[in-house]
Amino acid sequence: MTRRLSVFMWLFLAITPWCNAQRQLHIDEMFNMLEAHNSSLRAGRAGLEASSQAIAVARSQRLPELNAQLSASYNGYVLQLDRNFSNAQSFSQPHWGNSLVVEAQQVVYAGGAINAGIRLAELGKQMEEHNLNATRNDVRFTTLAQYLELIKLDNAIQVYEENILLTERLIDHIKARQGQGMALKNDITRYELQLQDLLLGKRKVEDSRKVANHQLCNALGMADETIVPDTTIASAHYGIEGEAHWQELGAASSPVLARTDVSTQMAAQQVRLAKSELLPKIALVAADNFSGPFSYDIPPINKNFNVWYIGLGVKYSIGNLWKSNKKVRQAKTTLQQKQEAHAVTGETLDNRMQEAYTLYLQSYTELETQRKSVELASQNYTVIRNRYENQLVLITDMLDASNMKLSAELREVDARVNIAFAYYRLKYIAGTL
Numbered sequence: 001m002t003r004r005l006s007v008f009m010w011l012f013l014a015i016t017p018w019c020n021a022q023r024q025l026h027i028d029e030m031f032n033m034l035e036a037h038n039s040s041l042r043a044g045r046a047g048l049e050a051s052s053q054a055i056a057v058a059r060s061q062r063l064p065e066l067n068a069q070l071s072a073s074y075n076g077y078v079l080q081l082d083r084n085f086s087n088a089q090s091f092s093q094p095h096w097g098n099s100l101v102v103e104a105q106q107v108v109y110a111g112g113a114i115n116a117g118i119r120l121a122e123l124g125k126q127m128e129e130h131n132l133n134a135t136r137n138d139v140r141f142t143t144l145a146q147y148l149e150l151i152k153l154d155n156a157i158q159v160y161e162e163n164i165l166l167t168e169r170l171i172d173h174i175k176a177r178q179g180q181g182m183a184l185k186n187d188i189t190r191y192e193l194q195l196q197d198l199l200l201g202k203r204k205v206e207d208s209r210k211v212a213n214h215q216l217c218n219a220l221g222m223a224d225e226t227i228v229p230d231t232t233i234a235s236a237h238y239g240i241e242g243e244a245h246w247q248e249l250g251a252a253s254s255p256v257l258a259r260t261d262v263s264t265q266m267a268a269q270q271v272r273l274a275k276s277e278l279l280p281k282i283a284l285v286a287a288d289n290f291s292g293p294f295s296y297d298i299p300p301i302n303k304n305f306n307v308w309y310i311g312l313g314v315k316y317s318i319g320n321l322w323k324s325n326k327k328v329r330q331a332k333t334t335l336q337q338k339q340e341a342h343a344v345t346g347e348t349l350d351n352r353m354q355e356a357y358t359l360y361l362q363s364y365t366e367l368e369t370q371r372k373s374v375e376l377a378s379q380n381y382t383v384i385r386n387r388y389e390n391q392l393v394l395i396t397d398m399l400d401a402s403n404m405k406l407s408a409e410l411r412e413v414d415a416r417v418n419i420a421f422a423y424y425r426l427k428y429i430a431g432t433l
Contacts (some may be wrong), residue, residue, distance in 0.1 A: 021225040031140055037221030038139050044132035051125035058121035061114045064106040073097040093300035099291040111279030116272040123266045134255035141428040146216045148417050150229045153209040155413035160202035163406050167195045234416040238423040243357045246426055250353045254431040257349055260342040267335040274331040277324040280316040352429050360422040370412040377408040
């Protein structure tokens with residue numbers, strides 16, 4: 001019974017790693033999950049909605065203003081005194097009073113302040129849109145880097161497994177030779193040490209994969225599952241459209257460059273606002289006052305009176321003649337600074353794109369080099385192994401050849417994924433990821 005239980009426990013432990021939940025995840029699906037769960041993107045969409053409301057608020061400044069005031073009062077007696085506060089006399093007046101005042105005003109001319117305010121609100125919405133696009137671009141690129149790292153780690157695990165299997169076969173072969181008196185125990189020990197190094201290296205890569213997988217699950221708002229990435233990304237063909245194509249795409253689509261352009265336009269509207277303070281404000285005004293009694297006569301007249309008027313009002317702050325000029329100069333200086341910043345951003349984007357495209361082309365050269373390195377390392381390993389079997393080289397030569405082969409294979413795995421990473425980096429800088 002105890003033996004059966006032991007066998008059952010051994011089988012349970014053996015199959016447990018294969019029972020972990022796995023999920024095949026493609027890039028498009030991953031991006032959709034980011035849209036739904038990423039807190040930064042949710043905050044960006046909330047900011048965009050708030051900016052839309054700000055436009056409605058700014059446009060409401062064009063609507064007329066209408067104020068109404070209604071009051072009821074209890075009026076006391078009227079006390080009349082001489083200038084020296086003597087000869088006091090008291091007069092009665094109607095005790096109950098009422099007042100209804102309605103005032104209306106429609107701005108006709110505000111020096112361009114209202115239009116500038118509306119334009120500022122519209123530009124604010126554009127800025128929020130570019131901020132959201134920039135955040136989306138950043139989040140996608142960061143997550144995609146983790147996704148590609150999983151592919152690297154999976155391929156590295158596979159390389160380690162192949163080399164472990166190869167080393168185990170070689171150990172068995174050396175043991176067989178030792179039984180024939182053609183190999184030393186020390187030869188076996190050296191390869192057993194290498195086998196332990198390979199097993200440790202594989203364990204480290206597996207642990208790194210667990211960490212990267214956990215972080216990616218958290219970023220996507222999903223349960224801690226084993227993500228299986230789409231490995232065809234590493235072998236896909238990515239076009240080489242030319243640097244000019246990417247430079248034009250970046251100039252047209254980069255949210256970073258677009259933000260500085262909008263910032264420049266907003267500074268120009270601030271100049272308009274500052275200048276509007278130097279101009280008069282003109283409005284149509286109308287009012288109606290229905291009140292009683294008339295208490296400014298003696299004795300007061302106990303009747304309701306209705307007075308109305310309509311006219312044109314002009315308001316001008318003379319103090320702005322020496323105050324607003326400073327605001328205008330400040331706004332113009334800010335505008336110049338924003339224009340310079342926009343130019344610097346464009347130059348930086350050009351440099352980043354040129355660098356990214358150069359590295360993209362370099363990644364293809366690197367892959368070809370690593371392929372050749374793997375081919376040469378494999379050939380060298382085969383030759384050294386044959387020589388070792390014929391007792392023409394030492395075991396140290398075999399170890400060097402084996403390590404060289406492993407290193408070359410790992411570098412080739414990284415080189416394949418680096419092409420995909422370099423391509424998506426171009427799209428990230430261009431703002432089209």
